[in-house]
Amino acid sequence: MPLLQAAFFCLHADESFTSDRLYSVAPCNHVLLSPLLLIAYRTDALFDMSQLPFLPFSKPTIDEATISAVGDVLRSGWITSGPKVQAFEAQLSEYFGGRPVRTFNSGTCTMEIALRIAGIGPGDEVITTPISWVATANVILEVGATPVFADIDPVTRNIDLAQVEAAITPRTKAIIPVYLAGLPLDMPMLYAMANKYNLRIVEDAAQALGSSWDGERIGATGDFVSFSFQANKNITSSEGGCLVLNNAEEARLAEKYRLQGVTRSGFDGLDVDVLGGKFNMTDIAAAIGLGQFAHIEKITAHRQNLARHYFKCFGSDFEEKYGAQLPPPDFENSNWHLFQLVLPERHDGLPARATFMEQMQAQGVGIGYHYPPIHLLSLYRAQGFKEGMYPVAERVGRLIVSLPMFTAMTEADVERAVAAVKAVLKAG
Structure with a gap:
């Protein structure tokens, strides 16, 4: 086949992380006359992969043992906060070197409660990044304080400390x-x-469970550290989060804030001395979290390997050839929750990201984006924020995309995603 390269794919079962059969696409080293065989003849033009199974940008993997554990909780009759929550908190505390940990029903209320414990409220300012999920800034408003944004570093895409x-x-x-x-x-x-x-730090480590800095786990040191267990995180409890605290006094206050400010003493003693909410994690969620957390090291290592394969497949000339920006190749500190590109501004004047996402969807590859700049959302525009205030965040927020990255992915899935990216960018 001159000028044509035949790519052969076959369906196979990947059981590395689950007892379920998770079907994905992998290279086939032989050609069989089988209805499962998918053959794509590829040229330098945009080629059609839409006949392959859709590759989402994220997908949770729940094993049979975890599903069984949830069933046990449902049968036990204790489905709200109980022994599973206590066990989950104990395991998390051990993971973070013995620091107090309290679980919650989201990784949003964790940050709000940290601010309340720190005594932050009306008249105070809290500095954060414009590139995050809006919850990061919303919690500042929730306690009555004023959000102040600082622009981001163009390479790491994290807040610029200068x-x-x-x-x-x-x-x-x-x-x-x-x-x-x-x-x-x-x-x-x-x-x-x-x-x-003399500032308090509330680390929004929603995406960073399993990450480290200089060999030390995020959460093992520092001030308040908040994690999320929402469905697309590296480990999930369906919804949920946890807050790592500094001492027993803060942990007790966190318990009050998560359940209406209630203090109990004896069988019939009940008092409320702080204004709390309804933020407790259920045993159902904790059972999922425990099942997931048992695999945290393997999950982190697998995602790091997937990221390495992304870089290998993109190649050393990708940025120069296609005009898109890869993430920093950090395999020591990052847990690789996401693999993100910043796209070039082109596509004949059309919105670069919208066009890219539409064409990737047509190729059967799901794309996310994280995140639009917070300060340009209507709620924050109404407070006086506008275009031009944080130019790096505005460019990145307009062009950033997240490629598929999840526990059950294979290297073949990475190869497919990279091939689609290159084809779409070349066609655009």
Whole structure:
């Protein structure tokens, strides 16, 4: 077949992380006359992979043991906060070196409660990044404080600590750094700044469970550290989160805030001395979390290997040839929650990301984007934020996309995603 390269794919079962048969696409080293055989003749033009099974950008993997454990909880009659929550908190505490850990029904309320424990409220300013899920800034508003944004670093896409220091005023009381895609900040620099200006830190490590800095796990040291167990995170409890605290007093206060401020003493003694909410995790969610958490090391290593394969498949000339920006190739610190590209601004004047996502969808590959700039959302525009205030965040937020990355992915899935990216960018 001159000028044509035949690519052969066959369906196979990947049982590395689950007892279920998770069907995915992998290279086939032989050709059989089988209805499962899929043959794509590829040229330099955009080629059609739409006949392959759809490859989502994220998909949770729940094993049979975890499903069985959830059934046990349902049969036990204790389905709200109970022994499974306690067991999950104990395992998380051990993982973080014995620090107190409390679980919640989201990784949003964890940050709000951290701010409340720190005594932050009206009249105070909290500095954070414009590139995050909107919850990061919303919790600042929830406690009555004022969000202040600092622009991001164009390479790491995390908040630029030099910009943070420039934004500090006498009203600044805390910083909420976000570890986008699982990549932490320079931790010594962050905490040196906090100590210099007497600021509290609420680490938004929603995406960073399993990440580290200089060999030390995120969450093992520092101030408040918040994690999320939402469905597309590296491990999930369906919905949920946890907060790593500094001492028993903070942990007790976190317990009050998560359940209406209630304090109990004896069989019939009940009091409320703080304004709390209904933020407790259920035993159903904790059972899922426990099942997932048992595999955290294997999951992290697998995602790091997938990221390495992404870089191998893109090749050393990808950025120069296609005009898109790869993430920093950090395999020591990041858990590779996401693998993100910043697209070139082209596609004949059409919105670059919308066109790219549409064409990738046509190729059977799912794409996400994380995130649009918070300060340009209507809620924040109404508070005076506008275009031009954080130019790096605005460019990245307009062009960033997340490629498929999940536990059950194979190297063949990575190869398929990369082939689609190159074909779409070349066609555009």
